[in-house]
Amino acid sequence: MKFIQLKCPNCNANLEAEDTLDTIYCKYCGTRIAVADQTKELIEAKTKLKMADKELEREQVLHQQEMEKKRYEDKQSIKTALYIIILMPAMLITVFGALWLILSLLN
Numbered sequence: 001m002k003f004i005q006l007k008c009p010n011c012n013a014n015l016e017a018e019d020t021l022d023t024i025y026c027k028y029c030g031t032r033i034a035v036a037d038q039t040k041e042l043i044e045a046k047t048k049l050k051m052a053d054k055e056l057e058r059e060q061v062l063h064q065q066e067m068e069k070k071r072y073e074d075k076q077s078i079k080t081a082l083y084i085i086i087l088m089p090a091m092l093i094t095v096f097g098a099l100w101l102i103l104s105l106l107n
């Protein structure tokens with residue numbers, strides 16, 4: 001047996017009831033309150049909250065994955081730029097070196 005928190009639908013007072021009871025009466029205004037209904041509502045609210053949490057978690061994971069992908073793409077484009085910067089002079093040196101070699105052999 002445990003106590004559950006209830007709210008009186010009439011006067012909004014916070015009440016406590018044993019979870020074994022079906023109904024209680026508000027000690028402030030005497031309204032009859034169905035414990036089972038409130039418990040069910042509480043469980044539903046908790047379930048909804050949990051689902052919202054999961055949804056949020058999923059969105060955060062998706063966001064993180066997207067950020068990682070973007071970071072990876074950024075890295076790739078930097079790599080490509082570096083390759084061009086390094087390879088272009090190397091290719092020019094090779095071409096001119098070959099030309100120079102041919103010309104010096106011809107003389």
Ligand SMILES: [Zn+2]
Binds near residue numbers: 028
């Ligand atoms: Zn009440």
